[in-house]
Amino acid sequence: MAEYLLIFRGGEAPALQQSPEKWQAHMQKWTEWMGALSAVGKFGGAQPLKQDGKVVKGSQKVLSDGPFMEGKEMVGGYMICKADNYEEAVEIANGCPILLFDSGIVEVREIQELKV
Template identity: 50%
Template sequence: MKDFMFIFRGPSYEELQLSPEEVQANMQEWYNWVNQLSAKQVYVGGEPLLPGGKVLQGSKTVVTDGPFAEGKELVGGYFIVKAESLEAATEMAKGFPDFDRNGSVEVREIMKME
């Protein structure tokens, strides 16, 4: 089995103006998905990311506040999962609970450094 990273993008709960009850219901969807992946023994780990941060770039290493993505889309978190192939990992990613909230998942294989 290979390791894959799911990178989650989308608007924040504040931008979506979700009520506390909607946030709780959404979090339950996430817990259910993690439990499903865990039951199949393919979930390695993952965490949400706080919205603030810093971006470093350029040969003179300019540091700016960020990260800033196009529009209102930001990287909100990640999972590491085990799968036989990119296609199998992509199939797993279809359980992402925020597709209907304008979210997206990038699926990437993790390169092993020997």
């Protein structure tokens, strides 16, 4: 079984934040989705990311505030899941609540084992 990184982009977080009830209902969907994955041993961990940060770029290690990109491109969080193959990882990604919004994106990437 391999580990896959699901990278969450976009979604409608600002619209949901205008209503505490909508926000809570949406977060309940995330809790249920991750709980179901955990119950079958497919959940490896997850965290949301803050919108601000720093960017270090190039050989000169230029530091800047950021990232600065459109909201739909901003990484909002990630989850590690366990799956037998890409098809299963994509099936898991298809259940992500961010996909309830047209601007929601889940990028699925297999985590390569680093040999040191």
